[in-house]
Amino acid sequence: MFSEDSLNTWETTAANRHKVRVYPLKNKDGSVEQNAYVVATEEHTSGYDYQDVVYIVRNAKPVGEPAPDTQEIDAPNPKELVFSGVKGSTNLPTQSVSVKNSGRTALEISGASISGTNAGAFQLVNPGAKSVPAGETATFEVRFAPGSTTVGSLSAKLTIASNDADEANVDVGLYGLSTNGEQGSNEPTLQDVVNTLGYPAKVHDLAGNPLTFGTDGNLKGEEVSAPLFQKAGTGNVTIKPVARYSPDEILPFGYYKLPDGNVTENVVATIDLDQEQTLNPKVQPGGSSSFDPGTDKFGVFVDSKSFNRKSYQQDGLNTGQVAHAVRVYPAKDRAGQPIANSYLVTFEDAANGDYQDYVFFVTNVKPSSAGNTGTGTSSKINFQPATAEV
Incomplete structure (x- = not known):
């Protein structure tokens, strides 16, 4: 053998x-x-x-495979950090990035530094030199600290320098969204939101970067007509809240179907308290990030107690001031290239037309026509407990 x-x-x-x-x-x-x-x-x-x-x-290696370098710094994890906060903040939570030494001897990190367009808006908490044994990792902490007059989508990069012979420097993207304050006209524009997140769809056709751009049903910018979705391939649909600029409350969200014209809601997760006015809001424990709608058409919905209503992807189901409560944009990466079968689902739960009250990143989907108008009764299936600690 x-x-x-x-x-x-x-x-x-x-x-x-x-x-x-x-x-x-x-x-x-x-x-x-x-x-x-x-x-x-x-x-x-x-x-x-x-x-x-x-x-x-x-003391062996596969034939044809080179031996590991004496010092070898792996790609950073994660490859970018995304922050948000009010201008002039000095105590925002830090985020960390790690690099691993996959070589055979100690990796000597001489230091780390921040540079780029908005370098002054980011602070390196622990910039000193580090010696990283083979197989171990080093971690660096970064804080977002935008100046008192700095507002908008900001970017820089963290560079980690080492004695790796073939990759002496590795970079980590730093992105931050700085706002004038919280609520109302202090909130960021949807364009700044998607740009900071790294999904830079063009959200409207107006000049400049206005906060509001209308609640009518006309498609804006790169918006696509998507009254409903269908699965694009095998596996689950994933859904992640990536922005929320609305009043503080727990916010259930999920998907709905229209069997026989009746709305059947399925709660996937709930955005937690103290997760308003932020990018990448956290969900309550027990929530999910994916679901399987089968071959049925479905839409995304949210259930707001502050506004005392549910908002749906389909205009005809919305009973509030805004019928076109959702705008859907094809997702792009930071280089502007399309992300296959991925969309940003943006909600307007008030009536001013900023469409960043809640923003979700949804994958493995494709737009579908509305089909059934869904004017029947509503029922609800909740994948979470009816009550939860907050």
């Missing part, structure tokens, strides 16, 4: 000649031991469990 499939010619079926599987050897903490492997064999033909003989090989 050989580790090369082609040598196991005693197996008459080529598909059955893979008799050896090789896995990187890990330590108890999950870190990988360099140049060490677990070799698992399958000698018999009465089942393929690959534990007939298992052994460990050290």
Whole structure:
């Protein structure tokens, strides 16, 4: 029996000649031991469990694979940090980024620095030098601290310098949304919201960067007609709240269907208290980030107690001042390239037309026609407990 499939010619079926599987050897903490492997064999033909003989090989590498560099800094995790806050704030929560040394000896980080267009709006909490043993990580903390007169979508980059021979510097994108204050005219524009998040759809056709751009049903900017969605492929639909600029309250959200013309709501998660006026608001424990609507058409909805109404993706279901309560935009990445089957679903729950009351990033979907108008009664299925601690 050989580790090369082609040598196991005693197996008459080529598909059955893979008799050896090789896995990187890990330590108890999950870190990988360099140049060490677990070799698992399958000698018999009465089942393929690959534990007939298992052994460990050290001081080896797969043929054709170069040995790890002496010092090797991995890509940062995450690759970017996104912040939000009121101008002049000095105590906003920090966010962290980590880099791992996947080399064979200690990685020497000489320091980290922030540069770029709005470098002054970001602070590095722990900029000093660090020695990172093989297999270990180093973490850097960054705080968003926009100046007292700095408002809008801001950007910079964090650069981590080390003695990695082929990648001495690694960069982390820093993005922040600074506002004049909270609520009303102090809130950010939807354009600044999507630009900061890294989904830079053109949200309207007006000159400048106005806060409001109308509540009529005409499509604005790159908005698409999407009264409902359908799944675009296999797997679940994912939904994530990425912005919320509205009064503070717990906010259930989810999807609805229209069987026989009646609205059936399915709560996926609830945005928590103290998660208003922010990007990437957190949801309550127990919420989900995905769901499977099957082959049915569906729409996204929210349930606001402050406004005392539910808002739906379909205009005809909305009973408040604004019929066109949702605008849907195809999602783009920071380079402006389309993200396949992904959309920003933006809500106007008041009546001023800023459409950043709640913004959701939804994936694995495609727009669908409304079909049934859904004028019947409403029922509700809640995937969360009826009550929760707040």
